[in-house]
Amino acid sequence: MKIKHYCPDNSKLAYSVGVTLDRFIKIKQKDFPFASGELSQLLRDIALASKIVNREINRAGLANIVGAFGNTNVQGEEQQKLDVIANIRFTRALTKGGEVCAVVSEEDDEVIDLQNKSGKYVVAIDPLDGSSNIDVNISIGTIFSIYRRVTPIGSPIQPEDIMQPGNQQVAAGYVLYGSSTMLVYTTGHGVNGFTYEPSLGEFFLSHPDMYAPENGKIYSINEGTYRHFEPGLKAYIESCKNKEFSARYIGSLVADFHRNLLKGGVYIYPATDKVPKGKLRLLYEANALAFIAEQAGAKATDGTQRILDIIPSSLHQRTPLYIGSVKMVDEVESLLRKHREPVMENTK
Numbered sequence: 001m002k003i004k005h006y007c008p009d010n011s012k013l014a015y016s017v018g019v020t021l022d023r024f025i026k027i028k029q030k031d032f033p034f035a036s037g038e039l040s041q042l043l044r045d046i047a048l049a050s051k052i053v054n055r056e057i058n059r060a061g062l063a064n065i066v067g068a069f070g071n072t073n074v075q076g077e078e079q080q081k082l083d084v085i086a087n088i089r090f091t092r093a094l095t096k097g098g099e100v101c102a103v104v105s106e107e108d109d110e111v112i113d114l115q116n117k118s119g120k121y122v123v124a125i126d127p128l129d130g131s132s133n134i135d136v137n138i139s140i141g142t143i144f145s146i147y148r149r150v151t152p153i154g155s156p157i158q159p160e161d162i163m164q165p166g167n168q169q170v171a172a173g174y175v176l177y178g179s180s181t182m183l184v185y186t187t188g189h190g191v192n193g194f195t196y197e198p199s200l201g202e203f204f205l206s207h208p209d210m211y212a213p214e215n216g217k218i219y220s221i222n223e224g225t226y227r228h229f230e231p232g233l234k235a236y237i238e239s240c241k242n243k244e245f246s247a248r249y250i251g252s253l254v255a256d257f258h259r260n261l262l263k264g265g266v267y268i269y270p271a272t273d274k275v276p277k278g279k280l281r282l283l284y285e286a287n288a289l290a291f292i293a294e295q296a297g298a299k300a301t302d303g304t305q306r307i308l309d310i311i312p313s314s315l316h317q318r319t320p321l322y323i324g325s326v327k328m329v330d331e332v333e334s335l336l337r338k339h340r341e342p343v344m345e346n347t348k
């Protein structure tokens with residue numbers, strides 16, 4: 001019997017489809033020598049839910065699931081039907097595997113105890129980010145953070161399991177439902193991005209080892225509220241204009257963040273007299289993106305302090321957010337500082 005060794009054929013006739021998210025997660029488990037595989041399973045559950053949500057989004061206009069649901073959430077914002085659907089889909093997926101003991105969601109007033117006796121992880125999620133863009137067919141997303149619970153497994157959930165600073169995240173990611181659907185995640189060992197191939201129903205590695213440019217020429221901010229900006233921020237925006245930077249603002253944090261991560265730029269949602277604590281949520285939006293940003297060599301602050309070091313004091317806490325290329329975040333922060341410094345009195 002003759003035996004021939006297999007030799008991979010990468011001819012143009014049959015391109016290799018590449019590495020699936022499932023396989024990648026399995027390969028990466030070796031970064032954690034004592035891993036039980038539960039975090040890997042949890043990431044796979046999130047990926048599966050995101051495929052279902054992706055399907056719902058794609059047929060939304062045909063299935064009568066665009067528009068308002070008729071409720072306001074705990075943030076006082078009008079819930080869209082897809083906000084509610086995505087929340088159900090992700091929460092259900094997290095219940096199934098048994099790895100998660102509790103979920104906190106932008107769409108739920110309270111912590112959801114999943115009653116999983118063996119669950120050692122807590123998940124914070126913005127099931128649908130940028131939901132005001134749903135009806136006009138513009139990119140939206142999902143954002144998630146994963147923490148290890150700090151109290152004993154099997155005991156009742158305690159506030160300290162939930163109110164952890166972002167620097168305790170074991171993994172975080174986002175899904176971007178854009179011109180293609182992408183899932184980007186980190187477990188603290190760099191950032192990798194996967195593109196969804198709908199005909200195969202799989203995410204494939206398309207953006208290995210994502211790294212943000214140190215500097216950029218894009219600034220993303222809702223400039224409609226300019227007159228409420230503090231002087232340092234106004235000065236920064238003026239400097240961007242003087243340098244003829246590009247202003248880009250989709251109004252979906254995930255999409256704005258993703259673009260700036262790839263191309264170099266800064267995203268700003270400031271505190272103003274109208275929104276004294278900013279608009280974005282620390283637990284569901286800022287923490288996950290800050291973890292990813294830092295893992296990709298970018299930076300995230302509230303204008304003064306590192307986002308990941310903020311100790312949360314309430315579930316739906318808001319925070320100002322300055323996130324993106326290190327040099328741009330540094331520059332805006334230094335202008336904020338300069339203009340915040342008390343004016344020295346003339347003592348002559």
Ligand SMILES: O=P(O)(O)OC[C@H]1O[C@](O)(COP(=O)(O)O)[C@@H](O)[C@@H]1O
Nearest residue numbers: 126128129130131132222251252253
């Ligand atoms: O319309 P504004 O005030 O500029 O706010 C836009 C920001 O609000 C958000 O839509 C909030 O997200 P949700 O849709 O999850 O509430 C961000 O995605 C976005 O960056």
Ligand SMILES: [Mg+2]
Nearest residue numbers: 126129130285
């Ligand atoms: Mg959001």
Ligand SMILES: [Mg+2]
Nearest residue numbers: 106126128129
């Ligand atoms: Mg949302």
